[in-house]
Amino acid sequence: MSENMDNNKESLFSLKNRKLLSNPLSKENPISVQVLGICSVLAITVQLRASIVMAISVIAVMGFANVIISLLRKTIPPRIRIIVQLTVIASLVILVDQILKAYVYDVSRQLSVFVGLIITNCIIMGRLEAFALYNKPWPSFLDGIGNAAGYGWVLLTVGFFRELLGSGTLMGYQVIPDALYEVGYENNGFMILPPMALITVGVIIWVQRHRDRELIDVS
Amino acid sequence: MTNRYVFLYASAMVIIVALVLSGAATLLRPRQERNMRMEKMQNILAAIDISATRGEAEELFARYVTTAKVIDHRGEEVVGDAFEIDMQEENRKDPQQRQLPVFIADVDGETLYIVSLRGAGLWGPIWGYVGLKSDMATIVSANFDHASETPGLGAEISESDFEEQFSGKRIFDEDGSFRPVRVVKGGAPPDDPHAVDAISGGTITSNGVQNMIREGLEAYKPYFEKIKSS
Numbered sequence: 377m378s379e380n381m382d383n384n385k386e387s388l389f390s391l392k393n394r395k396l397l398s399n400p401l402s403k404e405n406p407i408s409v410q411v412l413g414i415c416s417v418l419a420i421t422v423q424l425r426a427s428i429v430m431a432i433s434v435i436a437v438m439g440f441a442n443v444i445i446s447l448l449r450k451t452i453p454p455r456i457r458i459i460v461q462l463t464v465i466a467s468l469v470i471l472v473d474q475i476l477k478a479y480v481y482d483v484s485r486q487l488s489v490f491v492g493l494i495i496t497n498c499i500i501m502g503r504l505e506a507f508a509l510y511n512k513p514w515p516s517f518l519d520g521i522g523n524a525a526g527y528g529w530v531l532l533t534v535g536f537f538r539e540l541l542g543s544g545t546l547m548g549y550q551v552i553p554d555a556l557y558e559v560g561y562e563n564n565g566f567m568i569l570p571p572m573a574l575i576t577v578g579v580i581i582w583v584q585r586h587r588d589r590e591l592i593d594v595s
Numbered sequence: 596m597t598n599r600y601v602f603l604y605a606s607a608m609v610i611i612v613a614l615v616l617s618g619a620a621t622l623l624r625p626r627q628e629r630n631m632r633m634e635k636m637q638n639i640l641a642a643i644d645i646s647a648t649r650g651e652a653e654e655l656f657a658r659y660v661t662t663a664k665v666i667d668h669r670g671e672e673v674v675g676d677a678f679e680i681d682m683q684e685e686n687r688k689d690p691q692q693r694q695l696p697v698f699i700a701d702v703d704g705e706t707l708y709i710v711s712l713r714g715a716g717l718w719g720p721i722w723g724y725v726g727l728k729s730d731m732a733t734i735v736s737a738n739f740d741h742a743s744e745t746p747g748l749g750a751e752i753s754e755s756d757f758e759e760q761f762s763g764k765r766i767f768d769e770d771g772s773f774r775p776v777r778v779v780k781g782g783a784p785p786d787d788p789h790a791v792d793a794i795s796g797g798t799i800t801s802n803g804v805q806n807m808i809r810e811g812l813e814a815y816k817p818y819f820e821k822i823k824s825s
Contacts, residue, residue, distance in 0.1 A: 422746050426747075451604070456601055456604070456605055459605070475619075475623065477627045478626035478627050478630070479626070481634070539747075565795055568747050
């Protein structure tokens, strides 16, 4: 997605701004490098569909929250900044939920349980606190979208493998052929339990560290 | 920044947020309630094996569901709007005071009865509709839903793979005694008309479904007996 946007709005995407978008996908990934937001990764990646809905919701909430906080950044009293951030996130999530309920009811049914998880997702507040509070709206927006996308791709990867190996389906459709089951293949029931999400994230971290040696913590 | 500023800032923020959220809720409520009514109609129709999209739910509901009755604990018909009955509220009442909805449908000349159930899953309430043939023993189909069961585990009760198991199952045995459908962990024997497979990883929710079916249908038993004897 980032590449398409690059082509359309070349001027706004200086090297620095592009890095805001691309770094959280890899070198500064909120999940695999900063190890934030793990709770929701464990909870909602049993199925790919739920992971996709969650990723899109977090991208929307995070983009808006970062812009709003960035616009307000000069007025927010430092002593109550956490409360202000939380209020902005919670209001956005409630608003998103209400709109989904009215216009795309089926998606809202999918999302229902996860709404609370978006509010408590520490990546969102982490970015507000670390970035949006000190930067202009446009870079904050990019930072929000970048981090949410970094969260999203890990979510989708974990969801993909858990649904494929745990249920033999993707998006609810069976993809493992019946012939394979006939010769003795079985779905791994362990994959649908939360511990395997943690191990899957571990494998992602491993692969990422293997390909990018800079990330290895030698201390 | 002075304390005064902090207080003013916080108050202004709260007022703005309250206005925005309540405004959004008020504006969107009619649409949301309409969606919920449609979904309820869809679920009731699903219990007699009629699949309707949300758009056509209203039309199909009007076509197939001919009567909606409210009954009391003795199975006697009382006055009321069956569609508006809130099972959560009814379950809180004393069993003698409960009012239960019955939807009677006419599908290709066959009379079918749909009853409403509500129980507890692992994280929150679960509910559903069961459609019965006019012998009051054979299940046409069942539809379940939940508020907050775990996706991929307990939440599977609302998937058709689980629900379809119920069609053709029986809630009375050959002697006519009440024997509701059990949800069996590890797989039900294929020839058992009183059992279905539980969901792996969703044992507590599966047990919740079993209890809901037993308790919910028990409440309707006087009504079933009346229909059977008439």
